[in-house]
Amino acid sequence: MFSFLILSFLSGVIELGSVYIGIVHKLPIYMIIVLPLFYQVGNIMLSIIPSRMMRDITFACLVLFLSFSYCIYPSFWILAVQLAFDSYCIQLVRMQHKSLCPTWLKRSFRIGGFALSPIMLLGGGQIILSLSALICILLILRNFMMRKDNKEIVREKKTKKVEVSMVMIFHQMHYFVYTYIMPIYVYQITGSVILSCFAFSLTWVLYLLPQTIAEKYNNVNYKRMFFFCHFFLAVCMVIMAISAYFNRTAIVLLFWMLTGIGGGSVFCIRYLCKKYEYIDMSFSENIGHFGGTLIAVLLCFIFIENAVAVLTAVSSLFVVIALIWSLYIVGKEYFYEK
DSSP: OHHHHHHHHHHHHHHHHHHHHHHHTTOOHHHHHHHHHHHHHHHHHHHHSOOOHHHHHHHHHHHHHHHHHHHHSOOHHHHHHHHHHHHHHHHHHHHTTGGGSOHHHHHHHHHHHHHTGGGGGGGGGHHHHHHHHHHHHHHHHHHHHTTOOHHHHHHHHTTSEEOOOHHHHHHHHHHHTTTTHHHHHHHHHHOOHHHHHHHHHHHHHHHTHHHHHHHHSTTOOHHHHHHHHHHHHHHHHHHHHHHHHTTOHHHHHHHHHHHHHHHGGGGGGGGSSHHHHTEEOHHHHHHHHHHHHHHHHHHHHHOSTTHHHHHHHHHHHHHHHHHHHHHHHHHHHHHHHO
16 A cells, blocks of 8 residues: 555656646646646546556656656657656556555545645656656566456456446546646746645645545435535636636635535545446546546637636536536436336
C-alpha cells in the first residue's frame, strides 16, 4: 500500500504541476490546459489498451528516454507525450493496490501532491517524471516476480462488468471542464504559484467532507445526499459563472471552495440504482476526465477573454444534465419495481 500512496502523491504533483509548467512558460491558456489534457490521455489509454508487461515497461522507459531528449532540446510536445505515458504507468500500478487503501487516505496523499505540485517545476518537470517512471518500472517488475502479473490484473478488473454510466461521465466532465482554469485564475490574481496550489488543495479538503460524514453516520440516504449535494453544486457553479463574468473575484473564489462539498458526493452515484452497484465505473470516469478537459481546451481557444465565466457556465450545465439523468434512472428503476 505504501507504493500506492507514493504514486497517489506523485500523480497529484504531476497533474497540477503540469499546469504550473505552462504558467511559468507564459503559454496561452488553452495551451496550458493541453498539458493536463495529455495527462488525461494516459488515463483513457489505460481503459482501451490491453496491459502487457513488456509494453508497460516500454512506456515507462520512453518517459526516461524523452527526459534525456528534453534536456537536449526542450519541447512542449515532448513534455506532453511524457505526461501521457507517465500517467498511464502510474495509474496502471496504482490500480493493483487501489482496493487495499481507504478512500480518505488515498485522497489525502493526492491532496498532498496538489499542495506540493510546484516541485514539478524543478528541471522542467523532468525530475518528477523520471522518478515516477523509475518507480513504475521497479513495481511492474516486482509484481511480475511475485507472479501478480498483468493477466491477474485483467482478471481483477473483470470482477465487475465494465459499462458506461452517463451520470458519472457528466459528473466528471463538470469537474474537468473548469478545474484547470482555476489555478490559472488564482495565479493571474495573486502572481503566486504557492497561493494557487494552496487554494486548489483546499477545495479538495472540502471534497472529502460528504463521504466522511456518510461513513460516520451509517444511516445516510445516498440518493438523497446525491441530489441535495448536486443541486447545491449546480447553484455554486452558476454563481461562479455570473461572478466571473462581472469580475467579482472574491465571490468566485468563495463558491469555488464550496463546490467541493457538492462534488464530494460522487461516491453516491454507485447507489443511485442496483445496476450501478455492480459495474466498474473507471471507464466512465476516464471518459469524463478526458472529455471535460478536451472541451476546456476548445472553449479556452474560442473564448479567450471570458474563459472562467464560460467554463464554469458549461460546468453548471453538465451538473444539471447529471441530475436529470439521475432522476431518469432512479425513476425508471422505481416504476420497474412497481
